[in-house]
Amino acid sequence: MTLRDRRVQYETAGLDLADLDRDPIVQWHAWYDQAASAGVAEPNAMTVSTLDEDMAPDSRVVLARGVDHRGFIFYTNYDSAKSQQLVKNPVASAVFAWLDLHRQVRVRGSVQRVADQESDEYFASRPRESQIGAWASPQSQVISDRDFLEQRFAEFRAKFNDQSVPRPPYWGGWLLVPSAIEFWQGRPSRLHDRFVYTSEKSAQQWQIQRLAP
Ligand SMILES: Cc1cc2nc3c(=O)[nH]c(=O)nc-3n(C[C@H](O)[C@H](O)[C@H](O)COP(=O)(O)O)c2cc1C
Numbered sequence: 001m002t003l004r005d006r007r008v009q010y011e012t013a014g015l016d017l018a019d020l021d022r023d024p025i026v027q028w029h030a031w032y033d034q035a036a037s038a039g040v041a042e043p044n045a046m047t048v049s050t051l052d053e054d055m056a057p058d059s060r061v062v063l064a065r066g067v068d069h070r071g072f073i074f075y076t077n078y079d080s081a082k083s084q085q086l087v088k089n090p091v092a093s094a095v096f097a098w099l100d101l102h103r104q105v106r107v108r109g110s111v112q113r114v115a116d117q118e119s120d121e122y123f124a125s126r127p128r129e130s131q132i133g134a135w136a137s138p139q140s141q142v143i144s145d146r147d148f149l150e151q152r153f154a155e156f157r158a159k160f161n162d163q164s165v166p167r168p169p170y171w172g173g174w175l176l177v178p179s180a181i182e183f184w185q186g187r188p189s190r191l192h193d194r195f196v197y198t199s200e201k202s203a204q205q206w207q208i209q210r211l212a213p
Pocket residue numbers: 042045058059060061062063064074075076077080081082083139140
């Protein structure tokens with residue numbers, strides 16, 4: 001089947017204002033739990049978009065490692081392209097695409113670095129091989145070949161030997177503080193349900209509005 005002929009009819013139940021929690025973070029967790037229970041692959045994966053120094057957008061998938069009333073947290077290399085972009089333009093958007101459930105959640109907001117202590121705690125919880133990988137990979141830089149990575153990995157594994165692996169100073173979390181969160185539910189005939197929560201800057205008061213699909 002060609003791409004232009006491929007169509008899925010969404011027969012899923014609709015979404016009404018009365019179905020939504022007043023708090024978008026509570027609502028996000030309800031949908032995340034349903035996505036995880038339904039067996040969606042990597043349900044905490046989100047596509048994060050940033051702006052480079054020429055204001056050109058750039059996007060990539062990362063894993064949300066914390067979602068609470070502060071916002072959405074992911075971890076990465078602070079020297080990476082995305083982190084450099086976030087330092088220059090501290091705004092981002094994120095999309096969770098739970099396609100098996102015909103659902104999408106979009107988040108927009110500003111970003112700030114996670115406190116070192118919180119990054120330390122998260123880093124300490126990671127598998128040892130991932131910790132060593134964080135030391136070994138100069139994320140987003142051009143490298144000569146795969147051997148370069150394997151050698152660095154072996155070097156850092158030898159260096160840390162049987163000690164615990166500290167968090168690299170150039171690795172940690174970013175917090176996306178939402179100003180808008182949209183929940184999208186696919187419906188028949190492309191008459192999808194969309195609700196957007198927007199917050200007043202002063203208070204964490206959320207207004208909910210239905211949008212045309
Ligand atoms: C499913 C999936 C999960 C990923 N999770 C992360 C992550 O949590 N942190 C991260 O830095 N990169 C993650 N990546 C890799 C990024 O997509 C990206 O390649 C990398 O962060 C470099 O992006 P940048 O050059 O724009 O900084 C993930 C990729 C995929 C496909």
